[in-house]
Amino acid sequence: MNFIRNILLVLFLMLTLENWAQLNSSEKRMLKNANSYFEHEEFDKALPLFLKINEVTVDYSVKYRIGACYLNTIYYKLKAIAFFEEISKEESIEIPTIVHYDLGILFHYTYRFDEAIDQLSKFIQLSSQNENLDKANIANAKKTIGYCKNAIEITTVPFKAEIDVLRHPINTMESEYCPMITADEQTMVYMRAVGLGKLENPVTSIMISHKESGNIWGNPIPLTLENSVKYAKLSVSLAGLSPDGQTIFINIGIGLNQDIYSGAIKQSKIVEIKKLNKNINTNFYEGRVSISSDGTELYFVSDRPGGFGGTDIYKSIRNRRGDWGAPINLGEVINTQYNENSPFKHPDNVTIFFSSEGHKTIGGNDIFKSKIENGFWNEPENLGFPNSTKDDLYFALNANGQIGYFSTSKNNIYNKHNIFKVNLKDPIPLTLVKGVIKLGNPPKPGKVEIKVYDKETGLKVKYIYNPSPETGKYLMIFPPAKNYDLVISSGEFLPQLINVYIPYQTYFYELYQEILLEPINLQNNTIGEKITVNNTFYDLYKTYEADSILLDDLPKQPKYYDHLLELVENIIQTSDTMRINYASTDNLKQHEKNNVESLLNLIEQAIETSDPVTLSILDANTRQKDKIKETHFYVDGDKSKSLQMQIIGTDTIYTAPPIKSMSATSLLPASTLIKTEKPLVESNFKLSAPSKRNYIHKYVVYYDINKDKIPKSATKDLEDITQIIINNQAIGIEVSGFTDSQGEKRYNLSLSRKRAQKVLKYFIDNNIEQNKIIAKGFGEAEDHKSGNSDKQRRVEINVFELKQE
Amino acid sequence: MLVVAASMSKGMCQYSEYEVKAAYIFNFAKFLEWPTSKLNNDTIILAIYKDDPFGVVIEKTMVGRKANNKVWKIVRTNKLKDLDNCQIAFFSDIQKYELVKILDHLNSKPILTIGDEIIDFCELGGTINFTPQFSEYQFEINNEIAKAHRIVISHKLLLLAKIVTNSEDEF
Structure with missing residues (x-):
């Protein structure tokens, strides 16, 4: 709202100076000085003098001038209200028309909407009689009356949401604004301006904070740009954050010519800074950004020509080459002749939040919401509750649609922003998959690519997830009741196909997934690989079911029940008070310690x-880990032969045999929740057809002439083979004994059997099931007959995997 | 019950599976006695054999706290002989044949063996086994095996467990 008007020219002749006589000479001098300052627009010097005079006399012209001085300050405009209100109530005097205007604007600011409408209507009425028509102010008065009417309508609707200001260390005495969160609400980036109202050029920085245990935001640290020297003369501010936190967007530029850059966060640095292409960046202003959770759509703000006026919101779609296509204006349903700003596309992919000075605002920028239906945006709805008569900007919501963050200068006379959190209590049914993938032995994060296919439609989800090579973390968001195939590719391992079923749900839940890919080595050869998928559900609503299951038993054991309630209440109280008494890291550790302590005590009690x-209820409320483990042995020991053809939609891909991830189990009724182990391989290894045997490794033991004792040199290798068989249900071995061609055939047959039997005995002694070993003596070896008889005296051990139907 | 439902649904104090299991193990130590010779110093050594489902959770639970005045030491190992020095050996993901071999090796040594939802763990000679979620009991105990290991388990703990006895149809 702009108060810098030519208020000085208003004359005060109608105001009587009847009290002039009451002033002593020094006071008269003071008043004279004050008026002189006032007329020279030195309001900061005039104000203290007027205030002193006001203490000793009642003078409406002085009161008016105090109000006018306040109105010309930056941060104390609202203090004018009391003075203007007083003179406006005095019927004996005639006040300048403009006072009605000022008062109306100030009343609107302070939510006194009815009074604002009165004053502004009076202003319009009086000034339209005036020949010097004050067009700009009349237009603004009409607009503000509109705001007030909107506000009366919107603010009388009760809302269920809870709004809290974030505490230290996020908000400080300085200005914090533009909060952006990852979909899992674990990381927040925002802007901090230091010295607002004190320094001529406040220092701004981009801050980052991570959630610590106990659901508390940790100490924020500033993010600095890699090669920051390059941008030293430019302004840098935060523009956006991808829902998975892997990409940060920043605005870099001079004045109103801002451009959008993308980068990645690496500890306290923004690295890999790249300017977005020319479809996005023009010579005009390009500002805030929001990227859809599947990474295919980019929403951004620009004042380029061709819009509806002010800044508008545009959308760009990622093209086949992975770059941003020509942007489309979101259209007149979203964009108005005023400014639209801070778009936020929710991970549900149908809702957009944005701020606007147009639409049905109650003053300044308000936050609006619109949904896409049949390809069209519906009429934006004022969010109501968080919006104030001042600027409300930068709304961001977590994936479950419950917790939002925004900043506002509400309740803050210094025009400094604070970051607020709003709990909407209205979750959106989505599944958030938070995962980590590690490779090798021991497992470490590495370069991995995850492609996602929608199994029913056969369509590839366009986004390719690249888990952070530093941490191996990734984040995916899925709507319910769908079957997905995840194809995981990494250089050294077979591509893996994991099927994930996201069950039908009417609420939000989180799935924590851990994928480990490890090689299986035998005697310096990699003969296969092991993939482990751990799924842990953090199902926020399952607890209701669990409670109702237990409720049936409760009347029988009221004593236990009371006791439990008391204990659980204690736990809750400990954690809740800890949450409220936010605090230092020490306290956080204390908080975590208390949680462990409560759990230990609960069980001990x-x-x-x-x-x-108590133990049953605890059990029912525990988040479960669901583990799937598969081992793939390479066919004939050859990695390249081990791929299976998979057809997904129109794509044909080659992967290791698919893995079913039992994601749905946690939502099944309790009775079916008994963990079942993979059915043991019942098949008889001995009777299995050779075509069912996938040979993965061959080992040969050589013997001295006429010996059947296993040579010592072979022991280490046999131990390794034993371990592989022990660790894998589907592995069997063929043990075949041979002799050289010397001596009698009958004797040789018997010797070859003895050799095979000694090896058989070795394995049985080492806990290998006899069923898995096929031992046979073949007598004289058919090969090397004319050559090296040392190679004929041998036992061949062929390790095979029994293929399952 | 509303108290629990409302607050749990906020996700404020829902514990994860292995936080709870760690807390159980901590408390098991409080409700059983090892033969004095085994506990001649002030430390309980918990060995996690091969597969470690806990991660940092186990340290967060045990380290810095005392059970019956003994401090905890966590050892992760792949070697059978490392188990000889511990008071508690924990097994999560293990093949039956390897398990049988290990339980046989530990036979009658004063070591508490704990299985993590391992089918037939107590039948095969393990002492305490966690059961899957929503089971009638949260853990099962084979007290005969405990006695063979010269470990005395408090009746309070036994009251809360499914009691498993050595297989009777053995002959």
């Missing part, structure tokens, strides 16, 4: 009092 109900 339950054992001490032999209380099974």
